[in-house]
Amino acid sequence: MQLDPERLRRLTTSVQAIERVDPRTAQRLTWPAELDHLRTDANGHLVRDWRGALLGLENGEHSVVEEARRPGEHGVWFGVGSGRGLDAALARGERFVLWEPDPSLLRLILSRTNWADAIAEDRLRIALGADLVALARRRPGGPLVVDAATAHMRAPELRLLRAGGTRPIALLVEGRLLVDGIAAALERRGVDGYQLDVERLSREELDHAVRTLAPKFAIAINETTGLAAFTADHDLPLAIWEIDPTTDSPRPLDRRTPRAQVFTYRRSHVDGFRAAGYEHVEYLPLCADPIARRPRRLLGPERVAYSAPVAFVGASMAVQARAHIERFATQLGSLRGTNQNALAADLAGVERAIAEQCEDLGTYRLPELLRQHAGAALDLWNSSPVVTESAEALLSEFVAGKKRAAAIDAVAPLAPHLWGDAGWREHLAELDPESAANVRFRGPAGNREEIERIYSGATVNIDIGRLYQNDIVTLRVFDVLACGGLCLTEHNDEVGNLFEVGVELDTWSDLDELRAKTAMYVADPARAARIGAAGRRAIEERHGLDRRLDHMLAGLVSPAWAHAA
Incomplete structure (x- = not known):
């Protein structure tokens, strides 16, 4: 975001005010930090990309979660949000220490904002990140006020x-999946979690965080x-713990890291991590937290809303796949330069490989098909020093x-309910009327409670993995299963x-078996x-998650923390 002269003046004035009372924090505010996660939406409102979704910051919603213990002392404002709530409190003459993790x-x-005077007059103090x-150890006695968006993102830090x-x-x-669950499981062990954004913060700030925490x-x-x-x-x-799909191999380490242990949900990835230089690698399957994820008894309106013969929750991958293919074509075009004939031949070969893979969705053959039909394009791609993404990774989402x-088409006669992104609407529009x-598209699934209602309310929940x-x-x-x-x-x-x-679940091997078994269980809900x-x-x-965490921690830290309290 480019700052106009007036905003730059306000920022400079406030940082100078901070420097006079806290030079170290002022210096840290000058360290580089990525801001690609911050943007304005179509209405000009400030939003933040949080785990793939846009989280609104503009309304400044906040709440007092603890009243003052010693009135007259500074309070703590947990997360700056849009700044509006804190700005109003300062205007009323209140005093706060602002904690914000994102420089x-x-x-x-x-x-x-115009907070330079409040900083100079000690009505506003700044605590940044690992501060x-x-x-927490010398918390002043005023109220604890929590910005709603920050509380959503930083629950472990609020507990700390x-x-x-x-x-x-x-x-x-x-990260995204399982981070909150791991933080809660650590809290059950008497360990506080602190989330560190290693991809956006400067190396100086990361080093400071480790030394301070x-x-x-x-x-x-x-x-x-x-x-x-690091x-x-x-x-x-x-x-x-590797838990997300990828077709890329780990990048080789440039030094020994004997205290790093890798756990991967795919047995086939163990050798790849070892080849990259990791010394301690093992297979560890995924899990669920039965404390946080549990069955829901649906009554009244909830039963009407979430009872379904068949349910699937998942992305269509259509929008992402198109973006990946466009990125591949653009990058390949840059590599080919003015040789448009070669580019046309490359793309025709890629299209043929994808088409042949789509004719057989039971066996993943895309790598060999790409080599067969677009080998020259792959050689050019893999030999380029500027390409950082795998061609297979970019193209495989389409066939997945x-x-x-x-699979959704196969169970369409059984009236499935479908939760996911807007790409599903595009697909349903291509089906016969x-x-x-028969397919009821429900839009994106919401929070944890809604996921539990969906899984608890369906007679059959189908799982469709990536090809x-x-x-x-x-x-x-x-x-x-946890639900x-x-x-x-x-x-x-x-x-x-x-x-x-x-006994504990059931499986399908092809679309005919998927359709037949789904129909069998829909007809026998008691079973x-x-x-x-x-x-x-x-x-x-x-x-359960605690068992997986026990296993990871057993060889990593003191046994006192390796088991749930």
């Missing part, structure tokens, strides 16, 4: 603040380039989406290794419910 957002808000621990900052701390590398260990969901070396620089134990759509009318990773048990399977729902998932060896097929209940017990007894 880019704080700089932006300082450019939109939270010192703030309210607990007083005296417990052991674990770094949680900011003195964490006992770090946990990351999925590998981030450079993370293992934690090795601080002699910090690191557990990386086609497989997912074909009768099939399209290129039919060797895992997906996270959706564990979540459905006590029947899950009908695609067959592979790992499903049989982890669950008793036909479906018995299997769903057995699946819930399997999560509680063998596949």
